[in-house]
Amino acid sequence: MPLHARMAGVEPGTNNRMACRISELVIDSRDPERLAAFWCDVLGYVVLGRVEGSVEIGPEDEGFGGLQPTIVFSPSDRPKAGILPLHIDVSPTDRDQDAELERLLAIGAKPADVGQTGEESWHVLADPEGNEFCLLRRRLTD
CATH class of the missing domain: 3.30.720 (Signal recognition particle alu RNA binding heterodimer, srp9/1)
Known part of the structure; x- marks a missing residue:
């Protein structure tokens, strides 16, 4: 059993697994509005909100916490370097x-x-x- 699981009190062979789900993806962007509009067209999403230059998009009827993750386009001046991982x-x-x-x-x-x-x-x-x-x-x- 991994050390982090033992430290968290997880017993081997039990069903007390920790789990997460992807709630949002955050993507650095030179132009958050432009990318948000593009990805809204691709996915059929809508703009859910704007905060400090960031634009969040997601399914119209779900929003944050829904079945599908929302996507946040966050302003960044960092250049893209190579193929993304x-x-x-x-x-x-x-x-x-x-x-x-x-x-x-x-x-x-x-x-x-x-x-x-x-x-x-x-x-x-x-x-x-x-x-x-x-x-x-x-x-x-x-």
Whole structure:
């Protein structure tokens, strides 16, 4: 058993596991308003609030604490350096991957090259500030 679990009083073989869920993603941004608008279009989210230059978006009916995490675009002047170690994967909910790719390109996504072979079943794109994300195939079936 890991030391941190023993120190927290977790007994081996018991069901008193600690768990968390992702409640929000915070993304540094040179232009929080622009990225918020882009990602609202991508995800069908709405702006939930603005505080000190940051813009929070999320599902209209849920907001913070809902089933899906909210996204906060926080102002930052730090330059993006290389490929990010974390990225968002999205999948279409009401159309096929090709139609969704066309839609995302039309609202400002750009194709991104992170060393893929061309054999992948997903598309690597970048948002207006160059943050990579992947468009997967549709996962929901009718």
